[in-house]
Amino acid sequence: MGEIVKRKLLACGILAGPLFVAVGLLQALVRDGFDLGRHPLSLLSLGGLGWIQLANFVVTGGLYLACAVGIRGVLHPGRGGTWGPLLVGGLGVGLIIAGVFVTDAGAGFPPGAPAGAPEQLSWHGILHEVGFIVAFLSCTAACLVFARRFATRRQWGWVAAGGAAALAALVLTLWPDPDGISVRLVLASAILFGFVAAVAARLATELTDGVTGSIDADVERSVDDRSWS
Numbered sequence: 001m002g003e004i005v006k007r008k009l010l011a012c013g014i015l016a017g018p019l020f021v022a023v024g025l026l027q028a029l030v031r032d033g034f035d036l037g038r039h040p041l042s043l044l045s046l047g048g049l050g051w052i053q054l055a056n057f058v059v060t061g062g063l064y065l066a067c068a069v070g071i072r073g074v075l076h077p078g079r080g081g082t083w084g085p086l087l088v089g090g091l092g093v094g095l096i097i098a099g100v101f102v103t104d105a106g107a108g109f110p111p112g113a114p115a116g117a118p119e120q121l122s123w124h125g126i127l128h129e130v131g132f133i134v135a136f137l138s139c140t141a142a143c144l145v146f147a148r149r150f151a152t153r154r155q156w157g158w159v160a161a162g163g164a165a166a167l168a169a170l171v172l173t174l175w176p177d178p179d180g181i182s183v184r185l186v187l188a189s190a191i192l193f194g195f196v197a198a199v200a201a202r203l204a205t206e207l208t209d210g211v212t213g214s215i216d217a218d219v220e221r222s223v224d225d226r227s228w229s
Contacts, residue, residue, distance in 0.1 A: 001073045003207055005184070009070025010207075013088065013200035016063035017193025021186065023056045033111040040182045042103040047110035049101070057099025061135075064092030066169075067200055074203045080149035087142035088196060094135025101127035122132065136173065139168045139192040144197050165195040 024041040028034055031044060044053035068089035075081030104125035105113035118125070147162025172188040175181075 006070050006073045006207055007204050009066050009073065009159075010200040010204040012063040012069025013070070014197045014204075016060045016067065017190070017197050019061040019063070020056055020193065021190050024053065024186070025216075027052060030086070033109055035109075036182055036186070037180065038182060039109045040103075042098065042106070042132070042227070043105070043109045045099070045102045046105055046113075054099045054102065057095050060084050060093040061095030061097075061099065064095065067076055067093060071203065072199070074207055075149075077150050080145050083145045084149070085141060086106060087138045088147060089139030091135050091142065094131045094133070097131030098128050098132075098135065101125075103128045103129065112141065122216060133229055136169070137190075137191075140169055140199070143169075143192065162195060165191050 028036045029042045031049065067086040071088055072081060072085035075084060077092050101124040104118040106116065106118045106120050108115050115189040143162045147159045150158035169188040172184040175184060
């Protein structure tokens with residue numbers, strides 16, 4: 001895989017997160033009856049314009065799959081070169097699942113839907129939730145895997161950023177107060193996507209500078225030397 005191809009694949013990961021959040025928030029502003037304070041972005045998949053959010057899920061997922069290939073091309077077989085791309089790929093697969101299988105109507109959206117939560121989840125609603133869980137857990141774990149890679153290179157600012165991103169996403173998502181959960185999910189997604197984008201940009205820079213392989217090789221030699229001492 002050539003360097004130009006790798007950079008283009010990594011660029012997909014830089015674009016994916018901002019694209020997803022921007023398209024979702026723009027719809028939240030213009031869709032009749034949608035209130036981000038009460039409605040998760042997944043509900044935008046319903047109604048006459050629901051295809052926009054469906055496409056948003058699937059296209060973003062595809063971009064993350066492409067990014068995962070690029071990350072593997074840059075890092076494998078070095079530190080983070082196996083689980084990093086697998087987890088970013090898991091993020092992409094989860095988003096695609098969430099797009100293919102729509103959520104159930106509820107909370108009064110689309111207009112005319114029941115005011116509360118659906119009494120029983122449909123099969124596609126369950127699969128939508130599975131897709132969300134796969135995407136969220138994969139992205140959170142990816143932040144920790146990349147943080148570990150940066151730790152081996154003593155890049156402590158990146159280590160702190162990866163750990164903070166994972167922790168912030170978990171706190172925002174698992175906070176017990178149901179009020180404002182929709183907004184917290186958007187914030188958690190933006191944080192996780194932002195860190196993946198930053199990692200992709202960092203790898204693209206290292207690839208351009210030709211330092212990724214050499215630094216990882218130095219780290220591996222250092223580990224081997226300590227193992228023999």
